[in-house]
Amino acid sequence: MFRGAIVFGFLISFAAAMFWTAQSGLKSTVDSAIAANAERKARNWADYLAHTMPDLDALLQTGVPDEAQNATIETAVQVGDVFRFKLFDANGRLVLISDERGTPLEPGAKADHNGHARSVLETGAAVIEVNDGTEKANRPDLYVEAYVPVPGADGKAVGVVEVYLDQSQVASLFRANFVQLAFVLGGVLLLMFGVPFVAYIVKMRQQVRTGEKVRMLSLVDQITGLNNRNSFFQQAEERRRNGKLDLARTAVIFIDIDKFKAINDTFGHKTGDEFLRHVGNAISSHLGPSDLAARIGGDEFVLLAVDRTDEELYDLIEGVRTTVSEPVRLDGIAITGHLSVGVYLEQGGGLGLEDRMHKADIALYQAKLLGRNTCVVFTPDLEDTIARRRLVEEAVICGLSADRFELYFQPLIDPVGSRVVGFEALLRLQDGQGTFIPPSEFIPIAEETGDIIPIGTWVLEQAIRTAVDWPEHMFVSVNLSTRQFEDGRLTEHVSQFLSDYGFAARRLELEVTESLLIEQSHNASQQLKDLRDLGVTIAMDDFGTGYSSLGYLWQFNFNKLKIDRSFVQSIGQGDGKSREILDTIIMLGHKLDMKVTAEGIETKEQAAVLETLACDHFQGFYYGEPMPLSEMAPYLMEHSVLPLVREDKDAGRDREKAAG
Template sequence: MRPGANWKLILQTILMALVSPGTRIRFAASKTDGQMDSSPSRALLLAFGHPVVDQYLACKVRAAQIASIARLTPLTILANIVNVVVVTPVLALVLPLPYVLGWVIAVLSLMALTAIKWFLAKRSPVELASRRALSAALRHATVLSALWAVVPIVAFASGNLNGIWIASCITTGMICGGGFALATVPQAAFRWVAILYVATVVALVIDQGVMMWPLLFLLTSYAFVVIGSTTAAGWLFASHFLAEAELEKHSELIALLLNEFEETSSDWIWEANSAGNFRNVSDRFLHASGRSRSELHAMRMVDLAYSLDEDEARDAVAKLEEAIGLQKSFREMIIGLTVNGEERWWSLAARPIYDDHGSFAGYRGVASDITEPRRANALASHLADHDSLTGIGNRSWFLKQAESMLEEQARTGQNTLTLFLIDLDNFKVVNDTSGHPAGDELLRQVADRFTAISEGRTALARFGGDEFAALGRFVSDQAASAFAEELVSVTRKPFRIGRRDFAIGSTVGFTRLRDKGDTVDDLMRKADIALYKAKESGRGRALAFESDMEREVRERRELEADLREAFEYGRLSVEFQPIVDSRSGKVVSSEVLVRWFHPTRGEVTPNTFIPIAEHAGLILPLGNWVLRKACAAAAQCPELESVAVNLSPVQFMDPNLVGHITSVLDETGFPPERLVLEITESVFLRDFGSAPDKLEKLRDLGIKISLDDFGTGYSSLSYLRQYKFDKIKIDKSFVDEIGERSDGLAIISAVIALAHNLGLEVTAEGVERQFQVEALRTLGCDTLQGYYFGKPHANPMKITQVSSEDWEDRSPSTAPQNSLEPQQVPGKKSSAS
């Protein structure tokens, strides 16, 4: 362990050993089970006697520490006796003789006791030692160092120069020699060094000589060197035992695993003699090979490998024969064979064995059946490049193929590469109406049809969902366009799923390689632009990329950026268009319209920027803003019975729609009974599952729901039966036909009659001429909306009067009234606003 890695632990351990030996250290590096995170840390604490390993190992380490000190006991006894002989004359000059004799007897008695213990330990070595044994060693070092601490204090106190030099030499030697002798028990070494160091410091202070500070500096540096060295020595000593313990544990584990290996059925050991024939065949080998014992004894491993007639297996046989012929070791040698008629694959590892005379005696090795992992890897490799549902290529595989084909085009100088992106039309309807299993089956059938026309011509892939892609070489624009039309045509035919037929269709955008500098990303981008343009122009068609499309996309992105800026800086506004009662001429409601005046483009219509807001993810905050502005303004105009706000399909799909509307109503204080939400049929195409629940919650609040642009979609009548509405709005296209086509009036009349029978109010929008007003009144339309009654205004108070028509001068209409509306009191006219 590097010292810098756990320097806090090192310092804490040393300080505790100096200040309070034997005290346990609680350190943050320890685990919950008392073990340290790393072996070096454990070794350090173990050297200082802390319980960081199991009791048995700790006792074993303590015994080894004490034994290491004991091996040096004869030398330490001899050194102490020599030092006594040298020091005694010096002490006799400055101390009374009884004191000197007492000191000598104490040191020699301690040496005699040490010799006796050493002799006893030598006769019966101790293999396990308790913490008390270490404590005894610590006490022994303390007593002996205290006896020798007397020498420097007495010598320096006497002022005898010869005595000072002798005491200095002996004390320095004792610090170093004793520290290193006790290094395997760092706590004892620290106690020894600390007592002698303190005694010498006291002696230097007593002497107060000129050389006191240099000597004190040298003494301190020696003491630090000895402490550091003994720490490292004890650390390495304990590390050695930890390593041995780990090795022993691993050896036991290996032995256990070998025994389990022999007993389990996952792998088996095989042996062969010098001729290559099997010997000592185990039951596991018999089962894995599918052959009898007598058959195996007559066979070689090469014979088994010959049983599978496959190119890869034949190559493996050649490698195996070469290795065995050269008597070489080998590992991960893969061979194929047949077992009871089934293809199996084995992984072999073996080494040659030799007899007592050094002659080749055969092979001993291990074999394992890797058939299932091999199949799993093959399947994983297949799935990595193929779509799991349809079996054709996936996006990752397709892009790699595209890169390869593009590089080939660059080398050959050709520009025939064409990329097709295909989106299925109305696929979500299949999932919503028949469930995802039906959708999955549809995707498989689509992939089969695409594969049939693409095979040998293009690389085909599914990108996910209902998105497909194809890439191939086409010599002309006409050939590429013809293939794209095939892709569209093949999906027009109905798909049979269960007992139902589904007609979906597809839209294709494609681009040919024009610019040699184009990358795969460039081709994908251009094909995607063409696909988007094809969808925008009606779906169910194939469209080639043109440079003008990229310009349109760029302009669209610029317009999107401008829209974000306009919304952020409050450059959008709302206006109110009047909706009048067809009988009284009174303005009873208004529709909220969003207006955007661009500084350079002029007025941008909602038909232009609303789809951009939907695509850019801006429609939700924009819709909430419009609703809040409308409710806040309408709340100040009680003359209006209601205010109508359009909901985008994207808004309607928001799971928090009801919560947002409730929050706006609470914030503005606008009564929910005065709010009308207008939705179109596209809402139900996008959000089939949750629409009924949302509509029910909104109506429970008192909010009215109006079906906008009625008659322009595909399933309006079914929606009237399936969902509860309060109003329907006749689309402007039908109103425009009044006076031009007779069937237009017939349709309007039928719609009004149908709505009234269902108890719904009818509003006609786009009314701009007087004869349209008269016709609609005659047909019984409830409310009218259009420029005939005034242009939209930002202040709802300004639209409550109709200036273009004096309704009081006209006779009441004889058209039938909505059964839901209260009958007017005879003799009274409707008041005009």
């Protein structure tokens, strides 16, 4: 008897569980019925609004109703079960809230891009949300927010309306009719299917929700609400096939956020995502009805602007850039960002979309090279320029690992006895075909990318290792980049190489330009002092071309001046003032206990003038071109015995400039 009671109790409990499971399933069924009923009502109401609203197009553009439109709105919110609505234009931007007319929208609300509205515009499918309003002020106990399209005269959507429907009575009716069915169905489920049926229902509901979520994820970028890359290409192709997109009348615009990585690194990825959303909203707020935009990855966006005049296109781009550049407050921090923009316009040839995007990307790349925060329109010559730039970048990036870098050495001469006293190490780089790339081309790129730091360390080590085998009186001179001072380890590297190769510090000369002292003054001062304390010679290169060279001479206590080649090459030209300038520079250097080197000497006349001025060291094609290591031994054997005599090399000037 006791066992029977247990079984009976178990059956009662199981039946009750099945009843509540059935009731839960019926609740879902009721909600679905309410949603279907609300969608039908909302679509009918949207048709009613479209046919009764005077000048609907103007209202969608301005969001400010006139007297007649206000009267229509007052009537509309009393039709059926509607108690409120929001109106969105053809771009998914909020333009009007029925019960907040006359009150300005909150800051940024008009530019906000509503994901549900945009989804309705793109798919035509309504978005329905059933809400419990029992704990909300001014809301029915149960209401529905239904996003449905607003049809135009031709039946196509001209906007979206979010209709608020009071479904309390409908819900009560459905529940009253279904309550008895819930009891019966609970027993039926218990007898016929039991737990497996409930599990099947739960699983099916999960699959439906998962499938819908996957579908949405496949179409929309979840951060910005714009199209993702796949849906962008799908929609563009669909519009092209339907005759709604003529690429010949479409501008392809590539947009990139300047220094977005710094925002992520400084403020975190959450803030970075919020800033991406800010940019997405800015783009959405300026889209026209026929335009198409997407976030295609990272901080890159693409926009197809259809049928725009040059002036309208300019207004679109500048409007987006201006909106983005306005400070946005994220987590209590005001962040300002800027955009680089590349544009491709039809230039003939019938190119496909991907080719046009490639050319817009080239224009964007050029905008970044010009300093960012600007817009560049593609021109045919850009293609060759950027292709060359990328070739050089590739050579720089893989230069060390592929052994494409090489040191050349140019002699420095003591005019007393024409004796070789040292060599300047000059960096050379070959591309993949073995052709040399001018230093004036690859050095700035290496500095910009930061590759100059490991490259500069390699140059230092190679120069010291090479000079170890030279006669003891010879030094090696190495140029330093401003970037090499950034991490504060330059002195450490120099000291380590001097120790590793047993190289005397007095035989190492390091050349810096005035740009270092301007850009890295806080980093450079102590490091230059530490290098001097090691016994290394510090030289100011290209002296005479800067703005504050005289002030830096005493402030940083240089050991040597290198006179810029432009002064040397002016000898014998004009009224002879160049000789006076050279005389002044050399005297100044000597007064400050510095040696002076003149570079760029190409003629016998230039050498003679500098010798009369007591310049300490000479350098230039007149005495020797930069040479690879393989030519060093023959050169040293020849010029360590015989006096150095050279023919004039007037034609060598251009070559020396190219040689760096």
